[in-house]
Amino acid sequence: MVTKLALLGAGRIGKVHAKAIAEDKRAKLVAVADAFAEAANAIAAQTGCAVKTIEEIEADKDINAVIICTPTNTHADLIERFAKAGKAIFCEKPIDLDVARAKACLETVRAVGGKVMLGFNRRFDPHFQAVRKEIDKGSIGKVEMVTITSRDPGAPPAEYIKVSGGIFRDMTIHDFDMARFLLGEEIETVQASASVLVDPKIGELGDYDSASLILTTKSGRQAIISNSRRASYGYDQRIEVHGSLGSVSAENQRPVSIEVANKDGYTRPPLHDFFMTRYTAAYAAEISAFIDALENGTPMAPSAEDGLIALALADAAVKSAKDKSAVTVSY
Amino acid sequence: MVTKLALLGAGRIGKVHAKAIAEDKRAKLVAVADAFAEAANAIAAQTGCAVKTIEEIEADKDINAVIICTPTNTHADLIERFAKAGKAIFCEKPIDLDVARAKACLETVRAVGGKVMLGFNRRFDPHFQAVRKEIDKGSIGKVEMVTITSRDPGAPPAEYIKVSGGIFRDMTIHDFDMARFLLGEEIETVQASASVLVDPKIGELGDYDSASLILTTKSGRQAIISNSRRASYGYDQRIEVHGSLGSVSAENQRPVSIEVANKDGYTRPPLHDFFMTRYTAAYAAEISAFIDALENGTPMAPSAEDGLIALALADAAVKSAKDKSAVTVSY
Amino acid sequence: MVTKLALLGAGRIGKVHAKAIAEDKRAKLVAVADAFAEAANAIAAQTGCAVKTIEEIEADKDINAVIICTPTNTHADLIERFAKAGKAIFCEKPIDLDVARAKACLETVRAVGGKVMLGFNRRFDPHFQAVRKEIDKGSIGKVEMVTITSRDPGAPPAEYIKVSGGIFRDMTIHDFDMARFLLGEEIETVQASASVLVDPKIGELGDYDSASLILTTKSGRQAIISNSRRASYGYDQRIEVHGSLGSVSAENQRPVSIEVANKDGYTRPPLHDFFMTRYTAAYAAEISAFIDALENGTPMAPSAEDGLIALALADAAVKSAKDKSAVTVSY
């Protein structure tokens, strides 16, 4: 059986997912919906799928699953609606910027037995996957300390910052999920320090651009996260896990790995400068995992619950950065 | 205008090229031919192209170009035939294992004004391309010395060795082309030392499995090549160019770039273990370059002449390894 | 004029300093004192200096300066005593485990116009020095975030833990000083999370063996520190500084830098397994800097004040780890 999918939202990330579906023999993109006809038409032309309205997709019994790539403030509504319509859902993170709304959404999903996978794509990066595999194999013994470095090449425009939910809900949320993916134990407390070092305009909007965090689990495992909205050298994405028997790390990725040596030294090119080129393989792999789960009836992972917990951690970080306290997380 | 292509040979490498064509909007694979119906059918099913005979493709006025991935001993015949039929040709290396036959083929091509591109895919590897770009930019000044390390994960089976033309024509031929790509000047003399260190059976077949070469240009630029049919650590493919102002190098590639540290040290995974995963990007890029040349009417590169010269260098190496002399190359 | 030095304490680190003095033409070790005659005699035999009592050294008008390598609980007393005796002092860190005692000691030193340099040897590591030089040159613009990884190969024995003052005063103190050396601005708040993950006995003694810290300056610059009492892969000592224009880092050091490649991957040897081999060059350079300062009359750096501030930061970390609060540091 070929899974028939519809795409809600035909923007930048929607195109990436459409391409991943096109390359997977087990699935077929049959419909696309977008408020902008032009965007939907482009994907339809490229993939041969139909342009439809949300209502038509909802009503189409032939469609098994939807990929939600619409703006964040529509996620919770669409998840509830399509869960009720009996369709499996892949939704870009976050469920909502408000924990209460996200919780309510999850309750609805549970009530109707909905299936939701959340787009924490980094879990599917082949290098980070390999790190996790080493942990699972026992190569480093018991996990003790996780270090996550996550820096953007440049700060997003003010317009984006305004609706982003702030650095912790927009950017660190990926690192919260990664920390949970690697720590192997739930996080109990969050300690954060955040400031405006990159762009004063970000501060004027009530947000931060530079943040350091410590996450501590019940048994005392610790993760540290270093975030910045600016890294002149590219998209800085590293993880390192230290355990009782050793350590495992994934280094940064660059488009080409050459080295030029001259009288000034040995120079390798900058890193990827964009999340979509850095995480190309991860985007394809997460859609493949979604189709796997649909085919095999296995649980969706990362789940909507994973999305809720990451959001709760972001809320705790907001509070910690303000209060200068260690905030205990409650889900 | 969309270029209409036919694929001759539906084996392993044919599939790779079919995929590259499918991802290029400027081209369309319209036909495939293979002596084994099953192989041709598989590609037809996957791409939607028709299964045809060589004769049908030859006669089809709609087809602009062919991709030749048939066995080596058919290359020269097919090149001549399709050049006469007025179709642009992309052919896997080599033109032929015999220099005289390759020369005759080229004369025919020239006589009919044929267009032929030869599949020296490594020139299109993004890392090696970046090395070349640095040379062209002048980053290292005048090129003086090139070092090419090229080792296979394991020796091919005896059946393959028998028809391979020997290590210099089968394996080193890529390195000859790479040396020319980087030296920026024609090679004048070849010095080779070759032996059987990996597998005595290879020696029984009259071939070598380990070889070292020095190539010298007229002005005295030098390239050294190190070849082995066995590298336990994976597919070892490195280049380094030393010039008057500095040096540029491309390191080995591995599927995942993690590092595990423990009491025994710091370990990164082995390299790619297969040329098709190592050179995935290069295969796609060379087909794209072929389509570029078709669209823009620019010269085909690497050309059939490049193929002939590489073959002549291989012949010189055979002689040098036997005679223990420095052999002057003649084209 | 050759500086005449006396060594107080002829233990492990005393021997290192004696060797450094022997190699510096501008200085001469003329006396050594130690409660254990055997230790003092060994150094005397090796260097040709005299064995004397503390009192004799104090009274000797010919001795310009002393190197204090005695147990921690004698440091403050000896500093006061030799400052009063008019001798320049190089003292191993810390001044004392108690901030009040350290403060009192500094007041005495100030009152008599004493000169004291504190042995934060890591500032003199050539790699860390080079990092600092890049910051000073402006290579990375304005410093924003510092990351310090500092892990011991193995936990010290319980006997040592008991008198160590705890992980923050014993181990992190070096990282506090390094953070200050790199941040270029005083630290205002300390946030710490600490636990017992390595050895329950350390917990029974009221100490921690694993700690994560965030240090924040007034303008919002942040440093994160990751400490563990165990690292199977060796003595893990890395620093990284991220700034407005780029980043600079110093990687780990290993005794030999070879790499073995085989079917299991590419392996480099473990790191140094001992602080004295890792920081050999740093120990020599700090003694040289002490002699420089003596000769040129330049200020001692790191100063006793630097020692006091590091101690205050350690106290803040103790409080933060307990209270789960962000502790404002007061000097």
Added chain:
Amino acid sequence: MVTKLALLGAGRIGKVHAKAIAEDKRAKLVAVADAFAEAANAIAAQTGCAVKTIEEIEADKDINAVIICTPTNTHADLIERFAKAGKAIFCEKPIDLDVARAKACLETVRAVGGKVMLGFNRRFDPHFQAVRKEIDKGSIGKVEMVTITSRDPGAPPAEYIKVSGGIFRDMTIHDFDMARFLLGEEIETVQASASVLVDPKIGELGDYDSASLILTTKSGRQAIISNSRRASYGYDQRIEVHGSLGSVSAENQRPVSIEVANKDGYTRPPLHDFFMTRYTAAYAAEISAFIDALENGTPMAPSAEDGLIALALADAAVKSAKDKSAVTVSY
């Protein structure tokens, strides 16, 4: 018993050896001789040894051994003279630039049962030692191919080139010895290509500045050597050994190992720019090995025979570069 040593030649390298002796408790430098009184006096002042004439040292029954660091053209004479005087000899390479003279010298040494160690210091570099240890441990199986990259930061002055014996006898000689150290089998044939790419003046003096070599052993093991008199990025000294089970390599060394990342990429500093800083540890270790051999009565290694063989290989390279033939080496 403390070995009593005399130093013949108080130049740059003599000073290095004097320092190594001073740090070794088992030995004492008791005399120094040099045609330039000033140079000898400097070492005497620094170490406390006496300034003597060659004759006085020869006659001094108390002196066990001599370190010969005089100009190359005096080596053979001094070796013969001090072997006859019953003193153990450490001599800088080469024995002589002329193979016949070197052979005659060795015959004299053998006749009087002399002990001679030759200063191929690179064998004692800790990184190259570690490479050899891995081979001896069997980590890479049977050795098959050796790659040696050896490039000087800049060409020496014409005055030096004139008396150097040419690039093969002056520079490659170290690589010949290294190849033998690693190949584990004697070299049978030499193939060389050499040219003038760096400085035409070098060519006018009849020498080369750029050379590539292939060395082949009886069983077919191969070593390639890449030499240049100029490397803008520093003193380029790498070795790599490929075997049946894997490979082992030693990378370049730099004074500090930091990395600066910015918009232009990731840059590490240039390499050491001088052989004496690059091989500091090796110089100390070779003197220590000489004293070991003296104390334990074990054979001297590298021996005078090793020096002779390296010289014969250099002669073969001279011939091969000229004749364009593979030259069979005879000792």
